[in-house]
Amino acid sequence: METHITSSAKQPHAKYGTRDLLRLIMTHAHPKKGLFVVGILLSFVATICSLGITLMLKEFIDAFNHGTSGQLLLRLGAVIVVQLFASVASSFLLSYTGVDAVSTLRSALWQHIVDLPIPYFDHNRTGELSSRVVNDTSTIFELISSQFSNAINGIISIVGSLTLMLLLNFRLTIIILIVVPLMAVIIVPMGQVLARISKAIQKETANLNSAAVQMIGQNRLVKAMVAEKALKQQGKDQVDRIKGFSVRQIKLISVLNPVLNIMLLAAIFIIIVYGGILVQTNALTIGSLVAFLMYAVQMISPLSSVTGLVTALQQTVGATERIDNILDSPEEDKRLSGETLSTINTVDFDHVDFGYESDKPVLKDIDLTIHRGERIALIGESGSGKTTLVSLLEAYYTPTRGELDVNGQTMASYTIPSIRNQIGYVSQEVDLMPGTIRDNLLLGSTESVPDEQLSALLTQVGLADWLAELSAGLDTDVGERGLNVSGGQRQRLAIVRALVRQPSLLILDEATASLDNQNQERVTQLLATLPADLTTITIVHRLNQIEAYPRILFMEDGRITGDGDHESLLATHERYRDFYRLQYQHG
Numbered sequence: 001m002e003t004h005i006t007s008s009a010k011q012p013h014a015k016y017g018t019r020d021l022l023r024l025i026m027t028h029a030h031p032k033k034g035l036f037v038v039g040i041l042l043s044f045v046a047t048i049c050s051l052g053i054t055l056m057l058k059e060f061i062d063a064f065n066h067g068t069s070g071q072l073l074l075r076l077g078a079v080i081v082v083q084l085f086a087s088v089a090s091s092f093l094l095s096y097t098g099v100d101a102v103s104t105l106r107s108a109l110w111q112h113i114v115d116l117p118i119p120y121f122d123h124n125r126t127g128e129l130s131s132r133v134v135n136d137t138s139t140i141f142e143l144i145s146s147q148f149s150n151a152i153n154g155i156i157s158i159v160g161s162l163t164l165m166l167l168l169n170f171r172l173t174i175i176i177l178i179v180v181p182l183m184a185v186i187i188v189p190m191g192q193v194l195a196r197i198s199k200a201i202q203k204e205t206a207n208l209n210s211a212a213v214q215m216i217g218q219n220r221l222v223k224a225m226v227a228e229k230a231l232k233q234q235g236k237d238q239v240d241r242i243k244g245f246s247v248r249q250i251k252l253i254s255v256l257n258p259v260l261n262i263m264l265l266a267a268i269f270i271i272i273v274y275g276g277i278l279v280q281t282n283a284l285t286i287g288s289l290v291a292f293l294m295y296a297v298q299m300i301s302p303l304s305s306v307t308g309l310v311t312a313l314q315q316t317v318g319a320t321e322r323i324d325n326i327l328d329s330p331e332e333d334k335r336l337s338g339e340t341l342s343t344i345n346t347v348d349f350d351h352v353d354f355g356y357e358s359d360k361p362v363l364k365d366i367d368l369t370i371h372r373g374e375r376i377a378l379i380g381e382s383g384s385g386k387t388t389l390v391s392l393l394e395a396y397y398t399p400t401r402g403e404l405d406v407n408g409q410t411m412a413s414y415t416i417p418s419i420r421n422q423i424g425y426v427s428q429e430v431d432l433m434p435g436t437i438r439d440n441l442l443l444g445s446t447e448s449v450p451d452e453q454l455s456a457l458l459t460q461v462g463l464a465d466w467l468a469e470l471s472a473g474l475d476t477d478v479g480e481r482g483l484n485v486s487g488g489q490r491q492r493l494a495i496v497r498a499l500v501r502q503p504s505l506l507i508l509d510e511a512t513a514s515l516d517n518q519n520q521e522r523v524t525q526l527l528a529t530l531p532a533d534l535t536t537i538t539i540v541h542r543l544n545q546i547e548a549y550p551r552i553l554f555m556e557d558g559r560i561t562g563d564g565d566h567e568s569l570l571a572t573h574e575r576y577r578d579f580y581r582l583q584y585q586h587g
Ligand SMILES: Nc1ncnc2c1ncn2[C@@H]1O[C@H](COP(=O)(O)OP(=O)(O)OP(=O)(O)O)[C@@H](O)[C@H]1O
Pocket: 122, 356, 357, 362, 380, 381, 382, 383, 384, 385, 386, 387, 388, 389
């Protein structure tokens, strides 16, 4: 039988390389190839023009003694204009290509993450996933929009300058060719160390991101546990780890740049001394010497952007691997070619087993039939598998053994959206989405629902007075993570959200933490006001309203050991009796 637990068992990909990066960019970022090629060509033109300008300057200087040529100035002006236009246009086109590609990649990632199956989220931390969408895609953006074109221009500049230098003076060029490899001996190993450091910075920054998401999200818990000190220390340690790597990085860069500058100065010094001698002996014109100097700079300066490309590629390959891991994880199979489930009349668990991990069964031999319109309470000790049982109904997971049928047909034959559309699910952790109350109530709703209907439902759950007090009514913003709404109100809003889609099965995972007795009573009363043909399964944590449920399922260690009404369970089920008495003793 198919299970969705694929992400954790995924085989690690073979070593990642530039080819994977290219594949990722081509298949998911869809860069505008035409614009990119035009951008590179214009960049090529701009670099060639720069080299040409130097050559013209040489002619200009050498023509000084014979009076300046107006025609030469005109040509120089024209080339400068072309160079300016080409660099502006290429810079825009390449950056635009990068922005466009990274936006496409981010959207693809976002959409893919939305469609990942629940088990994927069981195994991956929120902060890490958000870091993939934001930080790792930025690394790819930098590569496409600047580092890549800088390096290509650098190579053109190096090759062009070198060729022109060779044409101007062979021996001077040879001297430069001795200095440059010396620089490479310093740049390349330092570049590798820098790459390792920036990889570590990236990793630690992602960790900080994920820790920050948790720290902010769990702020109430932290305060409740008076854990501020420990958490501050944890944050400081994490920040210090990044600082440690960053300091090493700036130390290296601080040394690298001046060393390179000194080597550049040394090269210029040699050129001036040796070139000066050549000028004196008329073996070289002053114009050629100036041009030579400029070419030397044009050749040496881009060296770091060329070697920088290697570093950038290494970093981006790391980001690629992480993004690929997400994109390669299979999306939830929504079984869109299956049948549409238009109502739920019966649900049959036929000797169903399920475990999140194959060797640890959580549900054991569940054999159960639920009929339309039943009001069921599901109770049992914490960890006995209640939430897991209803998660199977939501098709978040599939049974590892046995059969789960709806209307006498295997659940696997129905499309997943049609199953979920028939189920109103109110989970224990009720989260509201950012937006207005209306946005929240209509989340995922494809049909327009009149405000009167929403108000009627809000009245039904006892929120009419609360709504009337809000100045903007249904348009009130619920605030981030729904903090402006109390736990009980949140749960009742979630009930309305579930009812708006007119489900045939309502599942309520009662939130013990946020519900006081009064609220719980309200929820129980609400069940009585629901349409008679709406089946409800309520996971009940406190039993003070348990008599209201005609059918109670008692779960122990993944099995249903009791199935009946309150009186019959009290009479026949020892554990239920203990459970009931224990709860009552504690009020
Ligand atoms: N996503 C998951 N991955 C792995 N194990 C899980 C996962 N969710 C729950 N479990 C385990 O499955 C078992 C049953 O959990 P479940 O949440 O279904 O119990 P429950 O009866 O609803 O508990 P409670 O009343 O505390 O909500 C527990 O041992 C739990 O640790």
